[in-house]
Amino acid sequence: MLLIKTLRTVLYVLVLMVAAPAGDSANGQDRKEGPPHAVLINDVAETHPISAYVEPSTMLVAEVDWQTIDVDPLFELIQDLSGDRPSDVPTVKQLFGAMKEAQAGKVYFLAGLETPADKMPLIVIETPQATKLLAAIENILGKRPASVTALTSNRGMILGTAEQIKRVQSSAPVKRDALLMPLKDANRLDHTAVLVFPLQTRELLTSVWPQRLPGGLPLNLSPSELVQGIDRVILTFRTPPDPLVRLMVDATDEASADRFANQFAGIKQAFGESLQNVSLRREKNRVILEAGDDVFRQGRSLASDARERARQSQLVNTLKQLGLAFYIYHDREKHLPPRCFVDPDGKPLHSWLVAVLPDLDNLAFYRSIRLDLPWDAPENSQMKRTVPAGVGDSSLPVAHTVIRAPVFPGSLWHGDGPPKTLQDITDDRSQTILLAEAPSGDAIHWADPTPWMISETNPVEDLFAGREAMRVLLADGSVLRLKRSDVDNAKLKAMLTIAAGD
Template sequence: MTSLLLAVLTTAPIPPAPGQEAPDAPRASAVAPFVGEETFAVLHVDLSSLDIDGLARRLLAGFMTPREVDEATGGLSSWVESLREAGARSFFLVVDPADLPGLPIAVVPMTEGADAEAIGRILCGGGEGADAAFPVSWPTCATFRGAVFAGTDAALGRLRGREPVARPGFDAAFAAPGDAPVRLLIAPSDDQRRVVEEMLPALPGPLEGTPVSALSRGMRWAALSLEDQPRPTLRLAIQAADEPAARQLEDLARDGLGWVKAETGGDASMAEFARDLDRIEIRVEGNRLELVADLEQAAALVGAPLRRAREAAKRAQCVNNIKQLGLAMHNYHERHKSFPPAYSTDAEGRPLLSWRVHLLAFLEEQTLFDEFHLDEPWDSPHNAALISRMPDVFRCPSANLAEDGLTTYLVPRGESTIFPGAERVTLKEITDGTSNTVFVIDAGPDLAVPWTRPADWEAGEGDEPDLGGLFGNHPGGTNAGFADGSVRFLREEIDPGTWRKLLTIAGGEAFGPDDY
């Protein structure tokens, strides 16, 4: 059976076999017919109570803009809403080693009013345009054992050829988190525990020396739940073999968190992360270990390192953008024997279009360049319609801008800079050296301008230029492209006088990289 085909779909649920509970029985019973002897984990999502947009805002707001959050969750939100509209109330992922490294099977129990055919189209991409709308598509769907199954032909054949088996660990794990809208249940089989022990006799890293059996035999099952009532909470419940095993697992948890805190303690930017580690509640009651973290605190735990990683990636992309602009400037110079002017003008000297427009042909955007009316200003009815089509190379990924078509990539404007206005400057005129002269600056969001507008950063002519608003996209400073094609990070603490030296093309100043 090929991808996107629906197999054995019916519009009504098949009655449960004798001895099985009805499809609307407790959730553990609803997925039990699809759990095998080697099933390792089950993810359950309560579609009827899940507020995916609200959870996403709480979890991601610390390291994503509202726009990025919407973009990140939009496809998933529409996918969940489509399942709800089709009558789905619960969604399961059943993780069995036999299905890996591919997708685990998905199970949607049938309830009154549910449309099995519509659910199958959503899960297996049978509808027109479904692949673009939904984040995941399984190759085969079928309705049996009171639910819509989605997975591979091999998984379908495996399930049809075996009887359900009892897995008490999953039943107990389902009861632990209560009514959390999202829960991940883990209950390794005896064979899986033995394989782990053979492959990894002792725990690595900070837990070195502790036998892995402390986990493989000490833990019966674990349940990680994301709760939203009465307070947003992330809860990990671990059922141990007995109370001594629970105490040993508690020690491992504290040692692991302590190691992470020690590793990050020397980094000032991770101080908040380290404090949040201390706020995680760890408690043992009998043979049950629980770790509890406030949802916002949990988001901060994830957010601190992710913010650093995301900013590093964004800063690297910003550097790449500026390098492309610098290369385009030099290619322009090679063809026209000068760098582009800061803006073009009409016969009366009135500014028309920015240098950014005139670089398009050197940024693989010839088609867009050809659409501009070069004899009209940037905000003429025709040219204004092209503002929304700003190429990505003019967009700093760290700039949080409210409108499309705005850019923070500006050139310094002034009589002694490479971009004095409508006049053109050549390489030979940069007597201070191309490695000492700024080409392009990634200004702060307050200085952003429509990319076609003949507007940039006015450097002025004083000894100390006004640096207000120049920083803001990157912590601690900003990226600047130099006339030799390099990109360097200029610190916020840079002396304004040094800035002036970097802006002039023929000032004759002497300075070194330590100055900025």
């Protein structure tokens, strides 16, 4: 998961920071023609393109070969591992298209001790059409913060804060082979990041990092001892559809390398199945970990299982809150929520969920709703943007929910008469369904009053739709995990009706 977040961060830095608008000194933004040194992008045959911008305090350099990134499978992997539905794919594709038009080469990021204060790394982009690329980026991403400055030439451009640019212009380049040599390694993968730990930095981190990890973690590691023996960390990786990640830790001496190898082996053992396919090997003072497609496949499966457990836990909590809200609503209104709000002509306007918003700590939001207008009317646009806590699901379209009110002959929600009361529920409340976890295909916007009609002849199929189990809210306020194997159509009909004597 940490690896994927790292990959995603690299992409987002590219998307969110590269856009420095051209020539608008009035608003504080500045685009200058000409390099900070004699040559902006040096002859690759002579030296590395970013060697002119490496300072004594530089600790991190990263190289991103954007032309090797297949956006769709990368974001698909991110979604599978994180559960988030990425919305950035079209923007990233537009950005890559603009970079292709401008014949852009690789993108480099440089960071050091000053970067936290700068709030962004220095960015170097190889391109013979820097001005064109800047204009295209501004068109795609809009205006950027006034703090971002761009310098362009016919060989490339650099982006950074005014202070970063000033440092680059005023300081002479320094030779940092430990940083740059890995970027010339023929065996590196498509994208590479190098982090060095000079002696002063190691001593500083050793003094401030804890001796032991926080309690509760299944690891016996000392962060301060760990950093004391690290000379350099190299991360090189390839993105999907054929992902591969290689992490190399260069130790200061053989004893430190032994310690790292043992600690990484302990981490693998502690996390068991999730890291079993990560390879670990030793080459002199270097410890190498490698994760390929099999690790990511396993990660997808484990992440999916973890998300489903979290989703089910959240669903149970939400159903319990709704059960309590129903009883509070009944105490106040002397009846249970209606299936939907309707206008004078009987046209449905809002779902039952809107009625209990005040009882879910959403009174202010409830008061902002025009109940006399449909939920999707322009005057109720806030309903499309706002989702009551616990009702939505990141795997569904925005604001959609699987918490539905099953409409079945004789159920709480059947018929167009006045809302029913608790006294109308004469069947055993501990066996009477009020709400159910619908199949994802029946998910709906939480405020949409469209009814969820359940077949009278085959309610099992409508409710389960191929699933082995679902959660239901019962009339006594409890939540039950109902297994398909435990019910048939007759049993389910009895649970859906409220006063059938069954």
